[in-house]
Amino acid sequence: MYTIKKIFNNNSVLALDSEKREIVILGCGIAFKKKVNDKVSEDNVEKTFILKQKDASEKFKLLLEDISAEYISLCYDIIEYAKNILDKELNDYIYVTLTDHINYVIEACKQGISKPNILIWEIKKFYPKEFAVGLKAIEFIEDELGYKLHEDEAGNIALHLINAQVNEKSDTVEDVYNITKKINDILNIVKYTYNLELDEKTLNYERFITHLRFFFKRLERKEITESEDNFLLEQVKNKYTDAYECMLKIEKYLGQELSNEEQLYLMLHIQRVTTREK
Structure with a gap:
């Protein structure tokens, strides 16, 4: 059983597990008619997030207040898929950066706005595995949300995955982008x-x-x-x-x-x- 500590929406809450660790849990309607300190059965939980890095955890909780649980769940699936395919440990910040990015992209897509990736060919050449995951990610987005994104977006997702393989917080997507251009x-x-x-x-x-x-x-x-x-x-x-x-x-x-x-x-x-x- 989980104990609710904070409710973000009907489908996502911040809870305490049996070891009193903070954990974000997702599930369809898990917080419906619930309040703080109420219990949630593990049977109703679809996904769990335990972010070890405190800063990443705090920022992720802030995202949950503004972003649809559907988007959060989708990004979780993309990240888990990436971990399996790349066979690499990813920094906790990927849950924050990629989720925020995909939310922005989808909102922009709704308004008919798209931003080209001028290094798309370089990313394909230098980071083929990450780009392949990016292509799969835009398939997930189309299947789950119905938005068809250009393959340029697969390149942008790949950059986030590349960045997440580096442990230093100072390395940003822009850093990876600049290095890729210099290599080319x-x-x-x-x-x-x-x-x-x-x-x-x-x-x-x-x-x-x-x-x-x-x-x-x-x-x-x-x-x-x-x-x-x-x-x-x-x-x-x-x-x-x-x-x-x-x-x-x-x-x-x-x-x-x-x-x-x-x-x-x-x-x-x-x-x-x-x-x-x-």
Whole structure:
């Protein structure tokens, strides 16, 4: 049995479980004709939310006061589906950010407003699993609510899922968006420098993308370290002159000089991702 602590609407309440933990519970009509301190049977509960992060929990409770329980339930299903498909732990804030986002999108859809995602193709390329979940999410939305959203929205949902895989609260969807754009810009620098198309199906391409993702996170956190041994760097510069010139263009694009260690690994990845194409 659950004890009601606060009623949001007929279908959602804040309750205490048997261990006196705060828990949000959803169920059709579970709060109908109920009041604070009344009991709710577990048989009537359809979904439960236990958010360990206090800040996320408080914001989620505020959302429940303004957003339909139907939307909350739908987002719960999307997030659970994402966890299973991605096989990754998601930050509690996903329940707040994704629910708020989908509520906004649906309200905008009712008014005939849509916002294009200018990085849709990059998201498809760099985050295919998250994008696939986003496509499934807009299927859920159409099936449950009857609103047909453009695939651009699958990209936006994917960005929220990408962000939720990062533990730091400071990482926002905008951060992921900006990093994705920078990765695409660097890929274009490599393509134009070597005058070739990169094979996106190769392992070297995947490794390069992964390297760039972590590279930008290191830049952001100022975790760049300087190697004391420059011998290998000089050897690579002399052997792979095209990769060196390409690396210099990337430095110019970034507007900062990279450490010797970052220069070395960037050149090696550029050499690998372009050599396979020749």
